[in-house]
Amino acid sequence: MNLDIENAALILSAFLFAVGTAGVLVRRNAIIVFMCVELMLNAVNLTLVVFSRSLGLEAQVLVFFVMAVAAAEAAVGLAIIIAIFRHYEGVDVDRFNLLRW
Amino acid sequence: MVSLPLLLQEAHAAYEPILPAWILLLPLIGAAVNGVGAFMWRGNKSIPSLVGPLAVIGAFVIVVLNFVAMLTAAPHDPAIVSMWTWMAAGSLSVGVDLQFDQLSILMCLVVTGVSSVIHVYSVGYMGEDPGYSRYFAYLNLFVFFMLVLVLGANFPITFVGWEGVGLCSYLLIGFWYENQDFASAGKKAFVVNRIGDFGFLIGMFLIFVHFGTLSYTQVFAAAPATLAYGGAVVTVITLFLFLGCTGKSAQIPLYVWLPDAMAGPTPVSALIHAATMVTAGVYLVARTSVLFAMSPVSQAVVAAVGAGTALFAATIATQQYDIKKVLAYSTVSQLGYMFLAVGVGAYTAGVFHLMTHAFFKALLFLGSGAVIHAMHHAYHEVHSHEDPNDMRNQGGLRRYMPITFTTMWVGTLAISGIIPFAGFFSKDEIIWYTGAYGYGILWGVALLTAMLTAGYMTRLMVMTFYGENRTGENAKSHLREVPAVMWIPLAILAVLSVIGGWVNIPDALPVLPGVHAFHDWLHPIFAPARGILESHGLNGAHASPIGGGEAMWAGISTVAAAVVILLTFRALIHRTWKPAADSVDPTGLAGVLYNKWYVDELYDRMVILPLLALWRGCWRIVDAGLIDGSINGLASSTRAVGWIGSLFQTGRVSTYMFYFVTGVLVILATFLF
Amino acid sequence: MIETAFFLLFAVLAAGGAIMMIASRNPVASLLYLVLAFFALSGIFVMLDAHFLAAVQVIVYAGAIMVLFLFVIMLLNLGHREELDMRSHLTRVAALVAGSSLFALVAALVLRGEQSSLASDEGGVVMEAILRSRGAVGAVAEPLFRSYLVPFELTSLLLLVAIVGAIVLARRRAP
Numbered sequence: 001m002n003l004d005i006e007n008a009a010l011i012l013s014a015f016l017f018a019v020g021t022a023g024v025l026v027r028r029n030a031i032i033v034f035m036c037v038e039l040m041l042n043a044v045n046l047t048l049v050v051f052s053r054s055l056g057l058e059a060q061v062l063v064f065f066v067m068a069v070a071a072a073e074a075a076v077g078l079a080i081i082i083a084i085f086r087h088y089e090g091v092d093v094d095r096f097n098l099l100r101w
Numbered sequence: 102m103v104s105l106p107l108l109l110q111e112a113h114a115a116y117e118p119i120l121p122a123w124i125l126l127l128p129l130i131g132a133a134v135n136g137v138g139a140f141m142w143r144g145n146k147s148i149p150s151l152v153g154p155l156a157v158i159g160a161f162v163i164v165v166l167n168f169v170a171m172l173t174a175a176p177h178d179p180a181i182v183s184m185w186t187w188m189a190a191g192s193l194s195v196g197v198d199l200q201f202d203q204l205s206i207l208m209c210l211v212v213t214g215v216s217s218v219i220h221v222y223s224v225g226y227m228g229e230d231p232g233y234s235r236y237f238a239y240l241n242l243f244v245f246f247m248l249v250l251v252l253g254a255n256f257p258i259t260f261v262g263w264e265g266v267g268l269c270s271y272l273l274i275g276f277w278y279e280n281q282d283f284a285s286a287g288k289k290a291f292v293v294n295r296i297g298d299f300g301f302l303i304g305m306f307l308i309f310v311h312f313g314t315l316s317y318t319q320v321f322a323a324a325p326a327t328l329a330y331g332g333a334v335v336t337v338i339t340l341f342l343f344l345g346c347t348g349k350s351a352q353i354p355l356y357v358w359l360p361d362a363m364a365g366p367t368p369v370s371a372l373i374h375a376a377t378m379v380t381a382g383v384y385l386v387a388r389t390s391v392l393f394a395m396s397p398v399s400q401a402v403v404a405a406v407g408a409g410t411a412l413f414a415a416t417i418a419t420q421q422y423d424i425k426k427v428l429a430y431s432t433v434s435q436l437g438y439m440f441l442a443v444g445v446g447a448y449t450a451g452v453f454h455l456m457t458h459a460f461f462k463a464l465l466f467l468g469s470g471a472v473i474h475a476m477h478h479a480y481h482e483v484h485s486h487e488d489p490n491d492m493r494n495q496g497g498l499r500r501y502m503p504i505t506f507t508t509m510w511v512g513t514l515a516i517s518g519i520i521p522f523a524g525f526f527s528k529d530e531i532i533w534y535t536g537a538y539g540y541g542i543l544w545g546v547a548l549l550t551a552m553l554t555a556g557y558m559t560r561l562m563v564m565t566f567y568g569e570n571r572t573g574e575n576a577k578s579h580l581r582e583v584p585a586v587m588w589i590p591l592a593i594l595a596v597l598s599v600i601g602g603w604v605n606i607p608d609a610l611p612v613l614p615g616v617h618a619f620h621d622w623l624h625p626i627f628a629p630a631r632g633i634l635e636s637h638g639l640n641g642a643h644a645s646p647i648g649g650g651e652a653m654w655a656g657i658s659t660v661a662a663a664v665v666i667l668l669t670f671r672a673l674i675h676r677t678w679k680p681a682a683d684s685v686d687p688t689g690l691a692g693v694l695y696n697k698w699y700v701d702e703l704y705d706r707m708v709i710l711p712l713l714a715l716w717r718g719c720w721r722i723v724d725a726g727l728i729d730g731s732i733n734g735l736a737s738s739t740r741a742v743g744w745i746g747s748l749f750q751t752g753r754v755s756t757y758m759f760y761f762v763t764g765v766l767v768i769l770a771t772f773l774f
Numbered sequence: 775m776i777e778t779a780f781f782l783l784f785a786v787l788a789a790g791g792a793i794m795m796i797a798s799r800n801p802v803a804s805l806l807y808l809v810l811a812f813f814a815l816s817g818i819f820v821m822l823d824a825h826f827l828a829a830v831q832v833i834v835y836a837g838a839i840m841v842l843f844l845f846v847i848m849l850l851n852l853g854h855r856e857e858l859d860m861r862s863h864l865t866r867v868a869a870l871v872a873g874s875s876l877f878a879l880v881a882a883l884v885l886r887g888e889q890s891s892l893a894s895d896e897g898g899v900v901m902e903a904i905l906r907s908r909g910a911v912g913a914v915a916e917p918l919f920r921s922y923l924v925p926f927e928l929t930s931l932l933l934l935v936a937i938v939g940a941i942v943l944a945r946r947r948a949p
Contacts, residue, residue, distance in 0.1 A: 011884055017876070019789070025865065025869035039808065045831075050822060058917050078846045097751060
């Protein structure tokens with residue numbers, strides 16, 4: 001098994017993605033959950049960068065866009081969390097279950 | 102419009118029906134107008150009083166014109182008027198066709214004639230009833246359907262009339278529907294009739310299967326060739342048709358509705374349950390005489406049922422206290438005579454008795470209606486709630502109601518078969534032919550029944566018109582004779598009850614001239630059936646089972662009836678009865694007869710209760726259990742599935758992430774493997 | 775050799791930072807571990823010849839987004855949380871299983887595709903050529919402002935919307 005940097009980076013990216021997923025599944029603090037989502041996005045960015053080496057620079061442009069969108073999403077998401085915090089006096093995700101049947 | 106001189110000029114031209122559709126349309130229009138009047142012009146009495154009787158009188162006039170035309174033209178074959186095609190489906194083609202021949206014109210005469218008289222009578226009888234318009238609407242509608250029945254040229258059209266008169270009978274029996282018992286009587290009539298109708302339908306289906314057509318002329322022409330004499334097919338067909346007749350004409354086993362039908366107004370009882378609707382069964386057997394003649398088994402069944410019913414009903418009539426019930430059972434008994442006649446092959450005699458019976462039974466019913474009307478009026482004046490129908494409350498009415506008294510005696514003598522009244526000639530002919538064609542036992546039964554008839558009718562007369570008046574001191578003073586609009590019809594029917602029999606006087610009788618008019622008139626109708634009977638051994642009528650000719654036995658039967666009348670009169674004239682409220686029900690044999698041989702109770706136990714139990718079981722197990730259960734089960738299982746589904750909706754993003762990840766894992770796995 | 779060592783260093787830092795992030799009790803500590811992971815990732819970007827992105831990663835992600843997170847944590851005063859806010863043991867085990875199977879599957883897929891052109895180092899040569907001709911920024915700028923100009927403009931619009939949204943969502947209701 002010849003692991004060059006690209007394959008290794010891909011495996012690392014898979015690992016980071018899995019860790020991010022596990023984090024979302026396990027943590028109750030909304031802000032931590034958000035950070036795990038950012039981690040997942042970064043894993044994807046890493047994958048894209050790896051592939052841009054062979055498939056062209058457009059992948060890096062995509063990474064650029066991903067970062068921009070992630071920024072926007074983080075801003076809005078945190079604003080929502082602030083608004084919720086005012087209502088629930090805490091950011092425990094398990095308590096946000098108004099969409100229950 | 103064709104004028105009479107013109108008709109007589111074309112004496113030997115072919116017979117063309119005159120205004121055939123109007124015979125049916127006039128009563129129908131009358132029914133429609135009166136029906137609308139029942140809603141729109143509620144208090145108006147003059148419109149129904151005019152429209153009701155005039156509609157039927159108009160139809161009667163047209164029928165008379167047709168009768169005269171037919172008399173002069175003397176056609177051999179029926180004249181068929183095709184109005185339009187009702188059903189054309191595959192090989193079945195049924196048109197709305199009317200058949201004008203001697204039998205149907207005769208029936209029309211009887212129906213429209215007696216109806217006209219009864220309509221006029223009703224103006225007086227029902228004058229104060231709030232449902233006046235509705236009554237005439239129903240009555241006119243009934244006449245319409247009865248005419249459809251007798252004028253139909255094929256089985257389905259007759260069946261339409263058959264069902265229609267059943268409907269009108271239901272509507273009229275339960276006319277005073279606020280009374281639960283009366284409404285139930287109407288239902289009973291309809292349901293029992295329905296059982297008979299089932300038989301009629303099966304017979305009709307079988308006829309279509311074997312003949313491919315349902316029109317009378319075609320079926321009867323093809324019958325001798327298509328079916329085997331005495332074969333199973335023709336026997337089954339005729340037996341099923343006869344089942345329908347037992348329903349409509351109140352024979353054993355389906356007669357039980359007729360006595361309860363007395364819940365309706367008396368003119369209804371007179372018209373429907375004496376003169377016309379109940380004769381529909383006899384008409385049907387007469388119409389299909391060819392088929393019956395081909396099955397000796399069916400003939401025997403018809404004759405036996407007829408004779409048995411005649412005797413059975415007569416025994417019950419001897420112990421009834423309700424004046425209308427006596428007449429009701431009398432009707433069942435006389436219908437038995439008619440079936441006996443057509444059963445032994447004496448078709449003309451049966452139809453003859455149908456006609457004379459229409460006269461005197463309508464007379465008797467209308468007379469009893471006059472009595473009830475007077476009693477009711479008297480009780481109403483003193484606010485009493487006694488039963489005006491009960492003969493134990495009557496008595497000595499001949500002083501108060503002389504015209505009714507006289508006409509009722511005419512009717513009684515007619516029904517008892519006393520010469521020269523109408524009933525003598527018709528009933529005698531039946532008894533004679535029964536014996537002469539070899540039905541010894543039935544002959545004896547018929548004789549016995551004739552004596553019973555004379556007996557119970559005399560009892561009725563004595564209880565009602567003779568002796569002490571038991572109405573009560575206060576009510577007595579209000580008893581009076583009925584108005585002219587009611588006793589004129591009585592008089593007309595009385596005259597007919599006297600002279601009605603003179604159209605058919607047997608040659609064998611001494612002194613009286615032989616008259617064959619009736620026989621000759623119906624000869625073309627029954628010739629085919631008679632031919633079949635004679636070719637299979639039915640010989641002429643010459644001697645009774647125990648010897649002696651027709652004249653002798655005619656004399657014996659009249660004398661026997663007269664003797665019974667006198668003896669009964671003597672026995673009962675000095676007897677006193679208590680008014681109905683103070684009387685006890687009879688016991689012993691009289692009690693059994695009073696309770697109608699407990700037949701209704703028997704039917705209840707044997708048929709109704711098991712059926713009710715079955716239906717209740719069906720309701721509980723099949724309907725509520727199975728069907729409702731499965732629907733409810735479907736609903737609850739859906740709910741359960743929904744509940745299971747709802748467990749997945751926790752509202753928490755983490756749970757959804759789990760599902761998401763699981764899905765991603767599955768997809769990745771498919772890429773891998 | 776050097777390359778491998780550096781890569782291993784960065785990988786360990788990234789992976790370790792990620793795991794510590796999800797295992798830590800204190801939200802601020804979690805955040806800092808994540809920042810560490812981002813820095814490591816940035817290093818890996820450099821090793822993969824994505825110099826511009828490495829810089830942007832540090833500036834935007836570690837420098838802006840994480841700072842924003844920190845602001846919110848401080849604003850909501852969540853910095854002192856002591857009790858562990860993880861879910862039940864069962865959930866942890868399930869998450870572990872899910873995560874590891876996810877990792878295993880993707881890794882298997884990656885290794886299966888090893889025979890493709892990714893294995894060779896051609897890519898690196900091409901990248902170097904481009905970088906030398908246009909420079910790090912120009913290499914990304916050229917497709918960005920040429921082929922992907924419209925998405926670029928739309929992204930700026932998106933950022934505007936995000937700003938407005940954040941303000942609207944987070945403000946106090948007018949009394």
